[in-house]
Amino acid sequence: MSWRKHTTTSPWLGRVLGPGRPEVGCDECFALLDRYVELELAGADAEASFAGMEAHLLGCPACAEEHDLLLEYVRGSAG
Amino acid sequence: MRPAVEPTVANTSRGARLRLLDPDSRAWLLRLRAGGAEQDRALAELHRLLLGAARFALSRRASQVGREGFDDLAVQAADDALVAVLGRLDDYRGDSRFTTWAWKFAFYEACVALRKRRWLGREVPVEDEAWDALGHQAGPDVSVEQAEVLAALRRAVHEVLTPHQRAVFVALALNEVPVDVLAERLGTTRGALYKTLHDARDRLRRTLADVELLPRPAGRGSRR
DSSP, X not given: OOTHHXXXXXXXXXXXXXXXXXXXXXXXXXXXHHHHHHHHHTTOOHHHHSTTHHHHHHHOHHHHHHHHHHHHHHHHHHO | OOOSSOOOSXXXXXXXXXHHSOHHHHHHHHHHTSOHHHHHHHHHHHHHHHHXXXXXXXXXXXXXXXXTTHHHHHHHHHHHHHHHHHHTGGGOOSSSOHXXXXXXXXXXXXXXXXXXXXXXXXXXXXXXXXXXXXHHHHOTTOOHHHHHHHHHHHHHHHHHSOHHHXXXXXXXXXXXXXXXXXXXXXXXXXXXXXHHHHHHHHHHHHXXXXXXXXXXXXXXXXXX
């Protein structure tokens, strides 16, 4: 049996078990969020600057929600 | 002579740091510390800025919050965000524009308030209901392999997690209770609860990897 069958076809498993790789915590995510969002909007490789942010945003719905709102709002305010 | 360390916003004194900021961000900091009428005007302007962000967040979740109490919730979130911004003004390093930095407090406060309101008076669902719901999410055509993973996961939750890890995992990961809501009910913080969830997930992934149902997790634990 191959585990790849599960990890590639089971979004519910990813949601329950998280990204399965090193990630920052919620406090660090909040501290870095503004810079991370501006790097994303500038088209830079934000994850290269802040390793573990992307994984945390995949695993933490609360931080992901706040990230998505900030990203959308800053993008809209720049227009 | 060239200095040994290039001056950056992060490694300079407050005065030097101010000079490195973009003009708008520098103006915000100067006005917020100006005292007198200029500071009052800056505070009112900042509150309007935060209120706009809070209203935006709530409007994106209008189906959850309803119109009743919408304005009160937005104003309260903006008030709380203003207090947080002023309390942490010395932490602002100029790594982003001041407005981006300030807005994140408004989104945090608005989202936390909204989550708590959605769960007001609601009990955290019991575990059996959560497993049933997860089975439904896996879909009616769940494969034999996926059913095996689900069964192994359910066993592992009972066998390898501590009671506290199990309670946190069941609430946050299975029942999707918002982390802020659970933190308030348990008298702890979002960060502490998420660390517990992360450790539980890591232990479960390793247990499933031991029986070759999942790949071994990359790295050990969180970065912190």
